[in-house]
Amino acid sequence: MQHYSGFGLVKHGLSYHENWQRMWRNPLPKHEYDVIVVGGGGHGLATAYYLAKVHGITNVAVVEKGWLGGGNTARNTTIVRSNYLWDEAAWLYEHAMKLWEGLSQDLNYNVMFSQRGVMNLGHTLQDMRDIHRRVNANRLNGIDGEVLDVKQIQEIVPHMDCSANRRYPVLGASWQPRAGVARHDAVAWGFARGADALGVDLLQQTEVTGFRISGGKVLGVETNRGFIGAKTVGCVAAGNSGVLAKMAGFKLPVESHPLQALVSEPMKPILDTVVMSNHVHGYVSQSDKGDLVIGAGIDGYNGYGQRGSYPTIEHTLQAIIELFPIFSRVRMNRQWGGIVDTTPDACPIISATPVGGLFFNCGWGTGGFKATPGSGHVFAATLADGKAHPLAAPFTIDRFISGKLIDEHGAAGVAH
Amino acid sequence: MLHIYCPHCEEYREEEEFRPKGEAHIARPIDPVNTSDEDWGDYLFFRKNPRGLHHEQWFHAAGCRKFFNATRDTVTYEILETYKPGQQPAVTAESRKAQASAQASNQGAAK
Numbered sequence: 001m002q003h004y005s006g007f008g009l010v011k012h013g014l015s016y017h018e019n020w021q022r023m024w025r026n027p028l029p030k031h032e033y034d035v036i037v038v039g040g041g042g043h044g045l046a047t048a049y050y051l052a053k054v055h056g057i058t059n060v061a062v063v064e065k066g067w068l069g070g071g072n073t074a075r076n077t078t079i080v081r082s083n084y085l086w087d088e089a090a091w092l093y094e095h096a097m098k099l100w101e102g103l104s105q106d107l108n109y110n111v112m113f114s115q116r117g118v119m120n121l122g123h124t125l126q127d128m129r130d131i132h133r134r135v136n137a138n139r140l141n142g143i144d145g146e147v148l149d150v151k152q153i154q155e156i157v158p159h160m161d162c163s164a165n166r167r168y169p170v171l172g173a174s175w176q177p178r179a180g181v182a183r184h185d186a187v188a189w190g191f192a193r194g195a196d197a198l199g200v201d202l203l204q205q206t207e208v209t210g211f212r213i214s215g216g217k218v219l220g221v222e223t224n225r226g227f228i229g230a231k232t233v234g235c236v237a238a239g240n241s242g243v244l245a246k247m248a249g250f251k252l253p254v255e256s257h258p259l260q261a262l263v264s265e266p267m268k269p270i271l272d273t274v275v276m277s278n279h280v281h282g283y284v285s286q287s288d289k290g291d292l293v294i295g296a297g298i299d300g301y302n303g304y305g306q307r308g309s310y311p312t313i314e315h316t317l318q319a320i321i322e323l324f325p326i327f328s329r330v331r332m333n334r335q336w337g338g339i340v341d342t343t344p345d346a347c348p349i350i351s352a353t354p355v356g357g358l359f360f361n362c363g364w365g366t367g368g369f370k371a372t373p374g375s376g377h378v379f380a381a382t383l384a385d386g387k388a389h390p391l392a393a394p395f396t397i398d399r400f401i402s403g404k405l406i407d408e409h410g411a412a413g414v415a416h
Numbered sequence: 417m418l419h420i421y422c423p424h425c426e427e428y429r430e431e432e433e434f435r436p437k438g439e440a441h442i443a444r445p446i447d448p449v450n451t452s453d454e455d456w457g458d459y460l461f462f463r464k465n466p467r468g469l470h471h472e473q474w475f476h477a478a479g480c481r482k483f484f485n486a487t488r489d490t491v492t493y494e495i496l497e498t499y500k501p502g503q504q505p506a507v508t509a510e511s512r513k514a515q516a517s518a519q520a521s522n523q524g525a526a527k
Contacts (some may be wrong), residue, residue, distance in 0.1 A: 242465040253461040255438070301436035304467045304491045310417050311432045344461045401457035
């Protein structure tokens with residue numbers, strides 16, 4: 001792999017940047033791999049990268065039906081935080097946060113991780129009680145967090161309307177200074193480049209059409225480019241996880257919904273942090289390019305169409321205008337939807353399945369991006385050892401039978 | 417914006433009047449005491465979540481405030497029918513398949 005550096009930039013400048021190495025190969029599928037990862041998004045590529053780097057398993061294929069990072073990795077609002085309420089979830093997301101903090105150096109690829117802080121607003125007394133509880137829980141778990149009053153909020157976000165006579169007055173907020181945003185595409189590309197350099201085959205435009213299963217154990221995957229064998233298969237397919245599970249003959253406790261986001265025209269710097277509100281259902285940050293990145297809750301109906309409904313867009317923008325009347329005349333540039341796989345307790349599933357050797361990492365719902373490195377790290381360990389990584393162990397499918405749910409709706413809610 | 421036909425009001429109304437309420441035709445276990453944990457889990461949490469035809473409940477929240485069912489394609493979002501609770505859907509994955517094969521054989525005959 002070509003090492004990226006300032007010196008390299010100057011050197012390649014002398015040859016008009018025409019001699020950069022391709023970031024990854026475009027190999028032909030082999031007949032047999034040690035591990036196949038189905039899904040070439042951020043989580044899948046991270047899984048392959050950590051399989052090769054941490055566990056030394058390099059005979060790995062990532063099978064992707066479209067192009068790398070073309071699904072939810074490219075469609076999210078790039079927010080990274082770890083201020084979850086329950087221990088199991090907090091540990092998992094904080095594990096990811098610690099990996100984020102060294103990720104650009106680790107990958108030798110600038111993922112533009114910017115710890116500009118995330119603010120979760122409270123608009124009612126109950127919101128504030130929940131915020132106090134969550135911040136206390138976070139601090140007990142070693143996760144940074146503070147409760148801000150209105151004056152402190154105004155110092156950080158002077159343009160937000162915090163006056164007391166709003167319909168939904170801002171009463172306070174939780175604040176995680178280490179949280180922030182990262183460049184979503186760069187995360188996928190960085191992991192892809194790193195995995196490829198360690199010998200992982202990235203097979204794009206290769207769609208899984210079925211699993212070959214014998215004696216309750218997986219033997220490999222059927223694809224549009226033929227059969228590819230592997231004794232261990234990990235599925236990381238987000239919204240289409242349920243479709244894959246059906247091919248393998250079991251059901252998952254996930255439902256697929258469209259989740260929308262939109263960006264405005266680029267503007268001069270106005271917002272240097274991330275503002276989220278569960279109560280009015282919206283969140284906003286400003287990208288380095290200058291456009292406001294705005295997101296909302298999911299569309300209520302099941303859908304696989306990668307687009308959502310207009311009423312949801314309208315409600316989202318109503319929430320943003322409620323918080324920031326100053327944005328009322330900003331024009332929106334683009335709007336899109338991704339398909340998220342939501343679970344009943346708003347926590348992911350990282351689990352073995354009824355089929356031997358077949359593992360699923362799914363159910364990240366509306367908030368998977370923030371967990372990308374952590375998800376890949378623990379799922380790689382799970383695939384390498386054939387049993388759950390300690391941080392992944394509480395997130396089995398079985399919890400929906402035993403009832404041992406990790407109910408993160410309070411901390412997760414709409415805001416991701 | 418979806419236009420949804422409410423079988424109670426017998427009118428098309430805008431999507432914003434309605435709330436989707438998830439998969440339809442889920443029967444509560446008849447004998448709760450003797451229902452296994454697996455079956456309870458299945459009843460509470462495991463949904464079909466199909467890519468394609470989906471029979472689902474809708475609630476006419478800003479209208480008659482009654483529940484009804486709809487058959488909707490989860491990829492195109494097209495609503496193929498709506499019907500009252502207790503009724504069975506006319507459009508199913510099987511009926512669609514049969515229709516497609518009948519059409520194919522008709523076209524074959526025309527040639």
